[in-house]
Amino acid sequence: MDLSSVKLKEMLRQMLTIRYFELSVDRLYREGKIPGGCHLGYGEESTGVGVIAALDENDYVFSNHRGHGHCIAKGLDTKLMMAELQGKATGYCRGRGGSMHIMDVKKRLMGTTGIVGGGIPQANGPALKSLIEGTKEVSVVLFGDGACNQGTFHEALNLASIWKLPSIFVLVNNHYAESTPVEYNCNIKNLADRAISYGIPGVSVDGMNVLEVYKAMSEAVQRARKGEGPTLLVLDTYRYAGHYVGEPEGYRTDKEIEEYRKRDCILNFKKYLIENNILDENEYNLIDAKAKKEIEGAIEFADKSPIPDVSDIDTDVYV
């Protein structure tokens, strides 16, 4: 693998930053500091980080309702994210969007979304632009196992396949669409088989292993840049949190959650880095402290930020 130790440590830092961001949001939500619905992705840090590590800055990423990790991996500022979640004027979207609508167009993070599957077809747009203009930028969309039964998933894969678009479809299979298990919603075991219908590669990956995710994604990116068309990646992973913060749960066992926690993506990545002499315990602690401190700073920034002015209620509806 072509990853430098600097990059590997940066990936670890991102994963820890996501973990602390999500755990903090969980707490702040329960304290009433985050006003609206919130979907957390701790446990799945390896997916967004592994996928986005394989991209260039100019590549596009479309995210979903569980997208905080994707934003952090794409280099978004956690201060502006935290402010957005708290509905503050300083947030990425000036408090208009909250958790489900975070965007940084300069970073080419083209938005998290509140409609399951709603953003999948949009990812083909920048890819079409690359095709027309002959540029190498790829466009990636991450979505869950719930979204893979939406018509938009199938329409987008079909369109990308017939036009050979540089689109990459990343199905983050965390086993539950809200409360409903993937085995109930899908009549096939291997979701990557869905790619067969569109004549494109479908690749199953251990989504808890950030390096495996990176490797599979790199191959997909290479294919896309060479003009060989789209790929469907299916990342097998797990979310420790419920579908949304404060949900009643009851559809999965504590034992199941514990089993996945044993395979925790951050602990395993740390172990790999230490075993391969890329990192020692001291350095890990420094990275960990840095991530924790960043999130503390983000919370402080959000806390001190002003709420939106009411006059902002209908600005930017039209240009």
Add this chain to the structure above:
Amino acid sequence: MGRQLTYKAAVNEAIRIAMRKDSNVIMLGEDIAGGAGREEQGIEDAWGGPYGVSKGLIKEFGNKRVFDTPISESGFIGAAIGAAMAGLRPLVELMYVDFAGVSFDQFLNQAPKLRFMFGGQVIVPITVKTLMGCGWRNAGHHSQTLYSLFVHIPGWYALAPSSPHDVKGGLLAAIRNDNPVILFEHKMLYNITGDVPEEDYELKFGKGEVKKSGKDITVVSFSFLVNRALKVAEKLEKENISAEVIDPIWLAPLDEEIILNSLKKTGKVLIIDEDNPRCNMATDVAALIATKGFDYLDAPVRILTPPNAPVAYAPILEDNYMISEEKIEKAIKEILN
């Protein structure tokens, strides 16, 4: 009389001008080339759209700017939205507005909301052109009007021009606007002819037009029905009834001033709308008059719409569903008597 063009030829000319002047303008839609404009066949179009509106475009602009799409409205409208956010200016053909149903999330939650929800960071300059209306015996899945659905959603601009002149200038204004805009073309307008200047021109955004001035009654009408209202108004002139026919052209934003100014003069109003009778453009204009023009009224507001039913197939049923010249004439006379 200037140069005469049909409505659909005026649409074609507007698209060509827009595409020639801005290489970011691309066009997507089902069968807009036809036969997919295959290279081995010389990138010729077999159809140029189901009704020939986009004839010749793939020949002039090539298959990297004019794309036949699968029958997959969510797929290609979503792609157009994504492309617009990335800097292109896609023109999308939704073959019939009825097909918005299978792709409505993109119309409801995506195109019009993204700019606002993302704090003004992006523009979504897509234009959708779509066919609507009764008259082709196509029954309930190919004959609806439905523009009110889009007007209801903040973030869309919408227009329904009634003449070849207006559709050319309106479509050019739409494509060059940085907001999502939807152009409604009535089937019964496609083959009408009228003056269309050859040059590049744009209609004034959100401005309606007095298509015929009069002093006894204001008739507000939209799209194809403007032409029926005009015919009736001209006929009534001979009976010394002077009707003023207002064509707002733009459904969103709506030119409130042109309607209220006319009402101030006439004191009486008939509003004609082919859309479903509840929550349509006619009820919207009636609400405008009730809230901002009540003092001008000398008679109750009168609305003419189809019945609250899907469009039927049999000629006698469809003809009676539609708003005929006879119905318009009768309504005007009832208001004035």
